[in-house]
Amino acid sequence: MRIRFKKANLIQPTSIVNSVAPQVSPTPVLCNVLIRTEHDNMVSLVAADYETRVRVEVIADVEEHGSVLIPAKTFSDLVKELPEDSELTLETSVGSAFITASGVKAKLQTMPVVDYPHAQEFDPDFSLDIPQEPFHHLLSAVTFAIAQRETRKVFLGCCFDFLGDALQANATDGKMMALAKIPLESEGIPTNRQIIIPRKLLVELSNILVDEGNLTMQVAERAVSVSVGNVCFVSNLIDGTFPNWENVMPKSFAYTVRLPRYQILSALRRANVIMDIKTPSVKIDITDEEVRVKADSYDRGQFTETIEAQNSIGQKYSIGLNFGYLNNVLKVLNDTDILMMCNEPNKPVVFTVACNPDTSYLVMPVRLPREVEEKQEADASEEDDEEPVGPGDSSYNDED
Template sequence: MKLTIDRGALMKALSHVQNVVERRNTIPILSNVLIDAEGTSLRLTATDLDMEASDTTIAHIEKAGSVTAPAQTLFDVVRKLPDGSDIGLLLDAETRRLTITAGRSRFALPTLPADDFQTMSKEEAPNSFDIPAADFRRLIDKTRFAISTEETRYYLNGVYMHGAEVGGKAKLRTVATDGHRLALAEADAPAGAATLPGVIIPRKAVAEIRRLLDDATQDSNVSVSTSESKIVVKVGDAVITSKLIDGSFPDYTRVIPQSNSKILILKNAEFKSAVDRVATVSAERSRSVKLSLTADKLVLQVSNAETGQGVEELEATYSDEDMEIGFNARYLLDVTQQIEGDEIRFELNDGASSARVTDLADPAAQYVLMPLRV
């Protein structure tokens, strides 16, 4: 194998695949990236056996061939080479080392045979649709922060995506929850997505798909295909294939409050800053903040016997009876990060009931927060 490629093109392709590789592997080949050169195309592939990422770019190929090389080392070498340089890749037939050259720089990396590399099996994907990259990015960003990290509840370790009918209109919906909070976002369902059966996309796959979307242009489309066990997402020439979480996502609609009648509206930026300030003295484990509501006023309070007390008062739009409720400060801050408009709206019932939170500038997203005792 012998080829020359622009450093920028190789760097971009490597960045799309190398994060799939686990840093510690008991199987050496899984630490490597498959390099396949043929015609005018260089294809890179990496896998952890649960997920596979590949990208194809243009290269000047003098001799076709394929080999695997350490993904992280190759990425670090290319990253540190000068911008705009041409990189030569040569597989030495005798030493089986991959030689990397650029200007006066020269590196030789160990390799393993391409035949030993395991790729994920392909299967028929009965559900497929194209969605604007901006819409798919939003559906992920509005929900992924609420993914559970508790491995025992594996069915919550991802984003649940499915087609839904809302007010007579077909929607594509994403949901994530960790049992303490819930995030839901929806967009108009593109052709083929209205009847999408529910699939749970694993946390790692969500992160890699989101990373690919960073390189998608604002007006480009993303191709999504799903089967019973896999999801395939294609952004340009980059492809992510991942196993789905084999489990049943809970009936999340049951935990979304429908009759909370006490409405609290706040300036989001002011509320976010105030929560951050008073939480400075909260106990690290609970991070609880008490919200005391009176007519057009909100008082945030944190009391801790060891670290002290913090109190802040905010102007608010609130006209119902006085009440107190507590929330995890970090969960509050996570929700405020999702609010695009100037105001955040809380729908409350009492101090022991969940709150529904919405963005007045984005009615197609909503959040549910469980209260804490304060």
């Protein structure tokens, strides 16, 4: 096999396959990228792990057809470090691959192509085209809420509900929940189909989506395929039943307050300097005229910042929230003012914006460190490390 590439045509494809191929695996062949000629000016790069497979088509000058299996990370790193605007040649011999470019010569060890796992048969139930821009916004709104380590496997992905004329996404890690929706215009979409897509595929998609053009999604019984331009991902779906968000979302609220987004974000950054590293949380005090952001730690001190606001709740309202959750929500909700809908301070709060009520976030309150200490002193039988109960926890109820 002999192929000539331009570096500019290889940078993104090699980065994509390298992000899918594991660097270390009990199945060493998966750490490689399969390079295969398709026709005289097209080559495919294929990488896979145990749940996701990607195929990227690359323009190239094919002088001799064939296929080769080489280490994905080594190939990607080498391409990245080649001189700009360079051309490289990939040649194969028995057990080796040779790369030459602008005075560079490299020899890579290969593995037998026959050892690489074949793509599983994919028979879609339905297919739809989705504009990339709104789908990208949808992923940005929910993927950060997906659990990265969780005993319940369904929390490791995002739940997508096909509603006929809309696509709704729901993600949770058990302590916060993200909910967003975009309209659909494709025909033949089921009205009651639900799938759970693993986080890895959604993160990879977010990295390549642009503001123009469509993506094609095909859904099968146990897998999903998403094609964007010259890139096609196929991933297994997560089996299981996702928690019903309607059972968690409060039906009504006692208060709706407006939070000035930019000022609160700035205050959170400053509060983060003081807050406890082990339990990063902030206290939010709200009155009709102001919002106060407070943080303290046993070994660093205390922090308070007062921000002017206009509300009409008629009393002081205080709540403790996890810093990371609040910070991420405010970053994603893109408006001048954020709406925080709440009931008692020990009940979950919901964040949204007036311009996009289809996107909302439910966040469980936390007990602040000093409040825990006071509670322990008042009642020695109280557990000393009370954790908030999350949307996906079956033990969630109306008790504190």
